Every structure is written in structure tokens, then in C-alpha cells.
Amino acid sequence: MNTQSVEVLLPAHDTRMKRFATHGQASAALAAAVAADLENALEERGAASLAVPGGTTPGEFMSILGQRDLEWPWVTVTLTDERWVDPANERSNAGLVARTLGHSPRPYQWWPMWRENCSPQEAVVQLETESRSRPWPLDAVVLGMGDDGHVASLFPGDETGFDSRSGKRFVAVNGPNGERRLSLSATAIIEARHVYLLLKGPAKQARLAAAASRLPVARILAMRDGPTVVFASE
Numbered sequence: 001m002n003t004q005s006v007e008v009l010l011p012a013h014d015t016r017m018k019r020f021a022t023h024g025q026a027s028a029a030l031a032a033a034v035a036a037d038l039e040n041a042l043e044e045r046g047a048a049s050l051a052v053p054g055g056t057t058p059g060e061f062m063s064i065l066g067q068r069d070l071e072w073p074w075v076t077v078t079l080t081d082e083r084w085v086d087p088a089n090e091r092s093n094a095g096l097v098a099r100t101l102g103h104s105p106r107p108y109q110w111w112p113m114w115r116e117n118c119s120p121q122e123a124v125v126q127l128e129t130e131s132r133s134r135p136w137p138l139d140a141v142v143l144g145m146g147d148d149g150h151v152a153s154l155f156p157g158d159e160t161g162f163d164s165r166s167g168k169r170f171v172a173v174n175g176p177n178g179e180r181r182l183s184l185s186a187t188a189i190i191e192a193r194h195v196y197l198l199l200k201g202p203a204k205q206a207r208l209a210a211a212a213s214r215l216p217v218a219r220i221l222a223m224r225d226g227p228t229v230v231f232a233s234e
Contacts, residue, residue, distance in 0.1 A: 015221055017208075017230040023200050026233040027061035030198055033229065034140050035068040037194045041139040042071050049076040049135040051184060051192070052101065053144040053152070054083070054093025057200045061142070062100035072108040076134050077101065080143060080189070081153035082113035084120050084180035113170075113182045120172035120182045127170045127182075136169075138192040141184070145197060145204055149215030153183035156215055162186045186216075190223045199232040 020026040034050065041048035052062060079093050087094040094112055102110075111134065115123045143151045153173050154161040161171045161183055169188040175181045189195060197217070199205055208230065211218040221228050 014224070014227040015230060016227065017205070017232055019205075020231070020233045023057075023233040024060060026198065026200075026231040027058075028064050030061050030142065030196060030231040031064040031068065033196065033231075034065060034142065034194075035070060037140045038070055038075055041135070041193075042074055045135065047074045047076070047135040049078070049138045049140075051078050051080045051138050051141045052097060053080045053142055053198070054096055055144050057144050057198055058142065059096060059100045061198060062097065063103065066101040066103060074109075076109045076111050078111040078138075079113050080141060080151075081181055081183035083175070084114065084182065086116075087112075087114060120180050123182055124168070124170045124172050128168060131169050138188065140194045140196070141189055141192040142196045142198060143189070143217075143220075145199060145208065145217050147204070147207065149207060149211055149217045151197075151217050151220055152189065153181040154186060154216040154220070161216075162219065186220060186223065189220055190225075193226075195220075195224060195226075195228045197228060197230045199230060202234060205232050 018029065020029065038048040038050060052058060077097070082093050083091050085092050089095065094114055113123065113127065115126060145151055148156055150156060153175055155175065158173060160173050164187050167187070168185050171183055171185050173181050173183055199208065208217060213219065213222065
């Protein structure tokens with residue numbers, strides 16, 4: 001496997017970018033790293049937690065991770081964010097998890113964001129309460145990045161998810177075209193034990209390297225106390 005690690009030149013970031021020749025190689029390497037984090041958490045604390053992104057990029061990573069021989073019944077899996085649509089909808093991130101990580105009968109503990117007959121604001125209250133009995137902080141968070149520099153559903157110009165005074169782990173937000181969404185807050189992401197960023201294509205790599213400090217991706221990386229590893233491919 002042809003890989004190299006380089007430092008991403010973002011101020012105050014402890015960030016390494018691992019470049020791979022193919023997306024499949026990046027996905028496999030990320031799956032190995034996340035599996036190791038979960039195994040360590042299970043060994044040390046008897047339980048583990050993972051938040052995964054939606055979109056098209058992470059599908060291969062989750063399919064590979066789903067084949068790992070882990071003690072899945074003690075692993076809680078949730079999302080970094082969710083569009084407020086039924087899981088049967090093609091835009092549902094929960095649906096992506098079911099088709100990839102859940103394509104084989106792994107008995108992990110699925111912790112959905114979407115709740116039937118419930119608004120995102122009402123779901124936030126439920127999730128905040130439930131999080132008190134879940135493995136927290138999250139052991140691993142895998143992020144994607146949009147072309148505009150957003151991560152999870154934390155968008156440029158929207159400070160809802162960056163209000164650290166609220167202490168909230170989840171926030172209800174409006175995405176593009178007013179689409180209702182629910183997201184992990186910046187606080188929930190930065191306090192995770194391990195944070196990864198999965199990128200596909202040179203345009204996103206260039207976007208990250210040039211990310212202004214005001215963009216959500218740059219702000220998240222700058223707020224982290226620990227390192228963040230970027231898995232990138234052409």
C-alpha cells in the first residue's frame with residue numbers, strides 16, 4: 001500500500017493527513033484504526049461507542065468495519081448527524097448504516113437520532129437524557145466534510161452547534177434549503193477520545209489545507225486537545 005503521512009498546515013491543529021492511492025485503501029485503513037479504538041475501549045471499560053457520518057463517502061469504510069470481529073453487543077453506534085426523514089428515505093443516514101455497517105447481522109447497539117412522530121427539538125431532549133446512560137465521551141467519531149467546510153450538520157454561519165455554554169451534546173439545526181436536521185454539537189465531537197476525518201478527492205484535500213479558521217471543519221480541529229487523523233484519497 002502506497003501511503004504517506006504529512007502534516008496539515010492549519011494553525012494550532014494537531015492533525016496528520018494520511019494520503020492513499022484509492023478510496024478503498026483509505027477506507028480499510030480507517031476501519032482498522034476505528035476497530036482498534038473500539039477494541040481498546042472494550043478492554044478498558046467493557047463498552048465502546050462510535051459515531052459515523054452519512055453521505056456517500058463513508059459507505060465502504062462502514063462495510064469493511066462491519067466485518068471486523070469485535071464484541072459488537074457492547075458497542076453503541078450512532079450518527080454524527082441525521083436528516084429528519086424516515087429511515088426508508090434514500091436521504092436517511094440511518095438507512096446508509098443499515099445498508100453498510102448493518103448489512104451483516106452484527107448485534108451492535110444501534111442508537112438512532114431520528115425518532116418517529118417527533119420533532120428534532122423534541123428528539124434533542126430525548127437524546128440528551130439517553131446519553132447519560134451511554135458510553136460517553138464517544139470513543140471514536142468519524143467525520144466527513146462538505147464542499148463548504150461543514151462537518152456533521154455544523155454549517156458555516158450557524159453558531160447553534162458551537163454554543164459551548166449550553167453544554168448540549170445534540171442540536172437541532174436547519175441545513176441547506178431549510179432541511180431539518182439533528183447533529184452532534186461541537187462539544188460532543190471535540191471531547192471524543194478519537195476523531196477522524198474521511199476525505200475523497202483532491203478538491204476536498206485542498207479545501208481542508210486552505211480552510212479558513214471560521215469554517216466548521218477548521219474550528220473543530222482547532223478546538224481539539226488531542227490529535228485528529230485525516231484519511232484521504234484521490
